[in-house]
Amino acid sequence: MRQLQKRYFKGLVPFTACKADSRFSYCAYVPERCGGDEKPLPLLVVVHGSARTAESFRDHFIEFAEQQGCVILAPLFPVGSAGDEDGYKLKPPLSFRYDRALLHMVSELGERYRLEQRFYLFGFSGGAQFAHRFWYLNASRVRAISIAAPGSVSLPAEGDELWKLASETQQSLEAGLVDVPAQLLIGEEDCAPKSSPSETKWPDRQESLKLLARHLVALGVNAQHQSVAGVAHDGFALIEAAQEFLAQEMRRQRRC
Helix, strand or coil: CHHHHHHCCCEEEEEEECCCCCCCEEEEEECCCCCCCCCCECEEEEECCCCCCHHHHHHHCHHHHHHHCCEEEEEECCCCCCCCCCHHHCCCCCCCCHHHHHHHHHHHHHCCCCECCCEEEEEECHHHHHHHHHHHHCHHHEEEEEEECCCCCCCCCCCCHHHHHHHHHCCCHHHHHHCCCEEEEEECCCCCCCCCHHHHHCCCHHHHHHHHHHHHHHHCCCEEEEEECCCCCCHHHHHHHHHHHHHHHHHHHHHC
16 A cells, blocks of 8 residues: 555655756646556646746646646756756757756656656746757657747757757657647737847747747648737746647547
């Protein structure tokens, strides 16, 4: 009985150091109704923005987890953990493979709970930068993805440094991406001003996300661009729209 309780610890899982690299940790939520059979549970990974509010994002998905019967994992990538401030966003050149750190966390959580091999992925702002680049680098592990208001994007196109790395390390990358439904989400009022004249040559978040959507659609990905009225750069205000998309995808997968 004690072993069963340990395996199926339910509810809020506190921050836990990653055994593979204790510079990183994660918190989680396990729905109360899990553990009744040996069927693998769906997993949703929720990635924080630059403010590192991992626990708050996890908590905003608790009701969703209970409704969908899925486990939530929220990684924490502390500032300076691998010698850089924002390296977790996976902007090349990559000084550290934060995507592999997440895979270690998923594997370690999977030692306690029977989880599906492919998982759902949500990221906001810096977390959205991480999420879509993680997707390129690990396409076979992602079942569906919600990319919410990234500050910059890597395009699935020749000449993009991250895309080149992903193409070199994976076979049939484009086919793998096409198999993953994607939501590109942003607040209608997310219009951060340029901080200097030199920045005017770079697209803002609105333009970047539309550009990414066009490239993904051209590749054959089922990519939906969605703008939420009355919302600025606020990840918590985008969660409802993200949950609608993710719930739809989870229902669709259950029917398959």
